[in-house]
Amino acid sequence: MRLKFSPRLISAVIVALIVAFVVQSNWGSASVSGRTIATFLVVGIALGGVYAISAAGLVVTYATTGIFNFAQAAIGCFLAFCYWQLTVQWGLPTLVAIAITLLIIAPAIGIALDRVIMRRLRDAALVVQLMVTVGLMLTFMGITLTIWPPKAPRSVPHFFEGTKGVQIGDVIATWHRIITVAIALLVAVALRFLLYRTRLGISMRAVVDSRSLAGLTGAKSSVISGASWSLGCMTAGLAGILIAPETGLVVENLALVIVVAAAAAAIAQLKSLPMVFVGGLIIGLTEAFTSVFLNFGTDWNYAPQAIPCVILFVALLFLPQARLETGKVRLTKRTERLTKPWEAAVGGGVMIVLVGAWANGWIPWFSGTTFGERSAVWLGRGVGFMIVGLIMLSLVPLIGWAGQVSFANFAIAGVGAVLFSHFGGQNGSPIGILFVMLVCAPLGLLIALPALRLKGLYLALATLAFAEFTDKVIVRHPKMIDPSATGVLFKPLDIFGIHISSDAADRKAFVIFLVIAFALLFFMLELLRRSRWARRWIAMSDSPAASATIGINLTTTKMAVFMLSGAMAGFAGCMLGLSQGALRVDSFPMFIGLPLVLLLAVQGVRYPVAAFMGLIGLASFPALSEVMGNPSWLTQVSLIGPGLAAVAMAYRPEGAVFYTGRDLAGMLPWRADAREEKALLDQRTRDQDIGRDDINDLGLTRAFTREKVAQLDRRLSISDAVDEHPMVTSTGVAK
Amino acid sequence: MTALLSTNEVVVRFGVLQAVSQASIEVHAGRVTGLIGPNGAGKTTCFNVITGLQEPTSGKVLLEGVDITGKSPSKRARLGIARTFQKLEVFGSLSARENIMVAAEQRRAWDKSGFDPKKVTDEILEKVGIADVSEFMVGTLPTGTARLVELARALATNPRLLLLDEASSGLTEEETEEMAALLRRLVADDGLGILLVEHDMSFVMGICEFIYVLDFGRVIASGTPAEVQANPTVQAAYLGTESVEEAS
Numbered sequence: 004m005r006l007k008f009s010p011r012l013i014s015a016v017i018v019a020l021i022v023a024f025v026v027q028s029n030w031g032s033a034s035v036s037g038r039t040i041a042t043f044l045v046v047g048i049a050l051g052g053v054y055a056i057s058a059a060g061l062v063v064t065y066a067t068t069g070i071f072n073f074a075q076a077a078i079g080c081f082l083a084f085c086y087w088q089l090t091v092q093w094g095l096p097t098l099v100a101i102a103i104t105l106l107i108i109a110p111a112i113g114i115a116l117d118r119v120i121m122r123r124l125r126d127a128a129l130v131v132q133l134m135v136t137v138g139l140m141l142t143f144m145g146i147t148l149t150i151w152p153p154k155a156p157r158s159v160p161h162f163f164e165g166t167k168g169v170q171i172g173d174v175i176a177t178w179h180r181i182i183t184v185a186i187a188l189l190v191a192v193a194l195r196f197l198l199y200r201t202r203l204g205i206s207m208r209a210v211v212d213s214r215s216l217a218g219l220t221g222a223k224s225s226v227i228s229g230a231s232w233s234l235g236c237m238t239a240g241l242a243g244i245l246i247a248p249e250t251g252l253v254v255e256n257l258a259l260v261i262v263v264a265a266a267a268a269a270i271a272q273l274k275s276l277p278m279v280f281v282g283g284l285i286i287g288l289t290e291a292f293t294s295v296f297l298n299f300g301t302d303w304n305y306a307p308q309a310i311p312c313v314i315l316f317v318a319l320l321f322l323p324q325a326r327l328e329t330g331k332v333r334l335t336k337r338t339e340r341l342t343k344p345w346e347a348a349v350g351g352g353v354m355i356v357l358v359g360a361w362a363n364g365w366i367p368w369f370s371g372t373t374f375g376e377r378s379a380v381w382l383g384r385g386v387g388f389m390i391v392g393l394i395m396l397s398l399v400p401l402i403g404w405a406g407q408v409s410f411a412n413f414a415i416a417g418v419g420a421v422l423f424s425h426f427g428g429q430n431g432s433p434i435g436i437l438f439v440m441l442v443c444a445p446l447g448l449l450i451a452l453p454a455l456r457l458k459g460l461y462l463a464l465a466t467l468a469f470a471e472f473t474d475k476v477i478v479r480h481p482k483m484i485d486p487s488a489t490g491v492l493f494k495p496l497d498i499f500g501i502h503i504s505s506d507a508a509d510r511k512a513f514v515i516f517l518v519i520a521f522a523l524l525f526f527m528l529e530l531l532r533r534s535r536w537a538r539r540w541i542a543m544s545d546s547p548a549a550s551a552t553i554g555i556n557l558t559t560t561k562m563a564v565f566m567l568s569g570a571m572a573g574f575a576g577c578m579l580g581l582s583q584g585a586l587r588v589d590s591f592p593m594f595i596g597l598p599l600v601l602l603l604a605v606q607g608v609r610y611p612v613a614a615f616m617g618l619i620g621l622a623s624f625p626a627l628s629e630v631m632g633n634p635s636w637l638t639q640v641s642l643i644g645p646g647l648a649a650v651a652m653a654y655r656p657e658g659a660v661f662y663t664g665r666d667l668a669g670m671l672p673w674r675a676d677a678r679e680e681k682a683l684l685d686q687r688t689r690d691q692d693i694g695r696d697d698i699n700d701l702g703l704t705r706a707f708t709r710e711k712v713a714q715l716d717r718r719l720s721i722s723d724a725v726d727e728h729p730m731v732t733s734t735g736v737a738k
Numbered sequence: 739m740t741a742l743l744s745t746n747e748v749v750v751r752f753g754v755l756q757a758v759s760q761a762s763i764e765v766h767a768g769r770v771t772g773l774i775g776p777n778g779a780g781k782t783t784c785f786n787v788i789t790g791l792q793e794p795t796s797g798k799v800l801l802e803g804v805d806i807t808g809k810s811p812s813k814r815a816r817l818g819i820a821r822t823f824q825k826l827e828v829f830g831s832l833s834a835r836e837n838i839m840v841a842a843e844q845r846r847a848w849d850k851s852g853f854d855p856k857k858v859t860d861e862i863l864e865k866v867g868i869a870d871v872s873e874f875m876v877g878t879l880p881t882g883t884a885r886l887v888e889l890a891r892a893l894a895t896n897p898r899l900l901l902l903d904e905a906s907s908g909l910t911e912e913e914t915e916e917m918a919a920l921l922r923r924l925v926a927d928d929g930l931g932i933l934l935v936e937h938d939m940s941f942v943m944g945i946c947e948f949i950y951v952l953d954f955g956r957v958i959a960s961g962t963p964a965e966v967q968a969n970p971t972v973q974a975a976y977l978g979t980e981s982v983e984e985a986s
Contacts (some may be wrong), residue, residue, distance in 0.1 A: 326792075340833075
């Protein structure tokens with residue numbers, strides 16, 4: 004057999020070399036003895052077991068519904084708190100509490116999610132599916148924080164706490180850990196049995212492949228998706244209850260197990276349950292190995308926390324290339340016309356006038372408040388909101404047009420801020436900004452590289468992993484951000500004699516500078532949308548297969564949009580650094596990337612103006628709060644708000660900007676075309692108002708009435724004028 | 739004369755299922771070749787192999803005698819292969835005009851004749867007869883019209899070989915006739931080679947000069963429309979007589 008230098012083999016060698024190097028250069032003082040090895044194995048396997056359960060839940064929901072549930076761990080967290088309430092607070096016996104949590108509360112959540120939200124997401128765009136579950140994740144975290152405010156530390160007792168456990172060599176494996184591993188194995192076997200050996204499980208998997216075919220075999224898709232989500236929530240709860248004693252009952256810790264679970268799930272290619280277990284073990288053992296044998300020193304102190312992300316990234320390298328699928332095109336019924344350049348110019352002008360007027364105090368509203376009086380604090384916030392807006396703007400071509408869902412742009416901005424503090428920022432040089440943009444452009448590309456050949460979901464996961472890696476490894480190195488440095492790292496930027504900096508006196512100029520930059524970029528994007536570049540990106544996103552067959556090179560086309568987006572994020576990063584003055588190592592948590600994309604997606608990810616609406620929406624919360632005298636309910640609304648937004652997205656996937664834009668355009672006297680189109684579209688939607696479930700169940704559990712047949716015909720654009728339909732003749736159903 | 743396109747004993751296996759087995763077909767420039775067969779006969783898989791969306795398990799695809807089996811779909815487009823899809827693969831969030839523009843602009847990457855994509859787009863909109871809906875987003879168009887957009891998009895790459903997967907489905911009778919006339923013009927005036935997958939038999943028999951019949955991934959018959967229609971194996975495959983059931 005000929006030795007083939009496949010990309011996989013090369014990746015494997017490179018990864019092995021890097022691992023060897025990292026292990027070699029960070030070897031700690033621990034000696035390799037029976038004791039250390041036993042510790043490593045006991046801790047590693049127990050961790051692996053928990054990760055495996057969490058990941059198994061992810062894989063089960065993905066395999067049976069086609070939706071990757073970012074809220075998985077957050078739901079688990081909520082359920083772990085329920086369990087704590089039942090046992091520790093109300094003193095119920097452990098088994099009763101587990102039964103109530105996993106058999107009553109979890110399925111209830113699952114069924115509710117399925118009914119209210121998930122069913123509407125089946126045929127939604129990837130970004131909508133992802134954003135809805137991200138929104139749910141934030142909501143479950145918010146609800147948990149609201150019900151159980153993090154005032155006092157809480158802890159969940161281990162199972163059989165106080166007993167000694169089993170001695171393996173010199174190390175004691177607690178009963179809790181043994182039970183955890185046993186349950187993990189049991190869950191893997193049970194789920195595998197359920198999915199491959201039972202009628203319900205087989206139907207569950209069949210529904211994902213083809214809902215209509217599964218329907219023909221008598222599977223009721225409505226029951227099945229409810230069962231899938233219940234099952235997902237139950238495994239989430241189980242993982243939460245088992246992890247909570249180890250991590251402590253802390254919302255953030257529990258909810259972010261999602262990253263680890265995603266890594267284990269990626270190793271399993273999101274489908275194989277036995278491999279989920281292997282994936283969990285790989286991560287658990289790596290973490291244990293690192294903590295026992297390696298010592299990263301102070302420079303790379305946080306590196307061990309990034310292990311799951313690195314493993315996720317590596318796993319992506321070994322996934323098989325996605326095939327160019329056909330027949331998956333979603334034809335959304337929406338009308339839209341291109342924004343004309345003069346309209347975009349007017350829009351940009353309005354933005355400048357609006358924000359500029361506020362910054363200068365020309366708007367007389369709320370003059371009694373610090374918001375209305377635009378105190379230094381508020382101007383500082385204004386700067387912050389504008390920068391968030393800039394980052395959102397950088398996502399429009401990437402996510403909205405090219406359909407590449409990335410959570411990494413905030414991290415890229417973070418890297419940009421750090422770079423600017425080293426190059427150009429400390430002497431107020433605008434050339435530095437250009438330099439940072441030039442570095443950030445390929446950085447955006449670098450993240451995407453391993454995922455370019457994979458399907459969109461993996462790209463989203465890769466960007467998440469990158470964001471975590473940046474946060475935990477890159478920016479925390481003292482060479483990047485020196486934690487001992489005090490004072491302002493940046494000299495004010497001098498633009499035509501006007502100073503821009505974090506200094507209170509310069510903030511007004513900063514806000515105005517940012518809104519002008521924003522408006523210019525907005526205008527640029529609108530022009531770009533009319534260019535061949537944007538057309539190609541949208542084409543690629545709408546149908547990759549068709550794009551390839553008209554000669555579009557998908558890889559280079561994707562690379563171009565990543566570079567554009569990276570450069571824009573780099574610019575935002577420079578502004579971010581400049582506005583903060585001093586950089587702290589914890590300024591760029593990976594987590595921020597998620598709500599940022601959600602904020603844009605709710606407004607409408609295709610439209611540059613959505614970034615502006617998003618930042619206004621973001622600013623309106625503290626502004627409203629202050630104007631209304633800081634009511635406490637508003638804080639709670641802001642905690643649960645993302646979830647409401649998520650629900651809204653399930654119902655209005657195009658985003659608020661699109662729907663309000665269409666309605667507003669219809670009100671303009673000279674836009675008769677908008678009114679006509681809307682009427683036409685509404686008519687067509689009414690004609691075709693036959694649900695997917697309806698179609699699946701027709702003839703099986705629902706009668707083939709004349710009316711349904713007519714609706715079906717219209718939906719399929721069958722326009723024959725034959726009165727007697729062959730399927731419903733008077734003599735009965737034809738052959 | 740070398741055929742414009744020939745497939746050489748192409749085999750595509752999905753697990754144990756043999757979707758295409760040793761299919762050898764030829765398409766010549768300047769005529770319409772038909773590819774027919776019952777559902778699941780492997781017609782679309784053949785198209786995917788020819789355009790590079792599906793790697794064959796074995797066998798070769800030759801374009802004017804040159805082996806293109808390992809080439810990517812976008813490379814093949816540059817060599818002059820264009821196609822439409824059975825299930826619509828239009829760019830639904832672009833207007834009809836933009837759908838065609840994308841292809842025309844892309845063509846500039848390899849066609850250095852200095853044409854103007856805008857002009858080409860206008861010509862093709864006219865030619866295919868969708869100029870009046872050119873500003874509508876394709877997602878809002880009826881299926882039949884969207885199919886014409888797909889055809890127009892394929893033409894915008896200026897192909898030598900055009901693969902049409904169920905060109906007439908979703909079209910009204912009138913539109914089908916227009917489509918037939920258009921295809922005849924493309925073949926006669928521009929010298930295109932067209933390979934047509936189609937269920938509408940009168941359409942196929944009326945327009946094709948040569949027809950291949952696929953069943954269970956195998957070419958079971960080929961010849962002129964008259965020969966194919968008279969072939970007992972073909973009739974058996976379509977009507978499912980007992981002799982065929984026994985044979986399989």
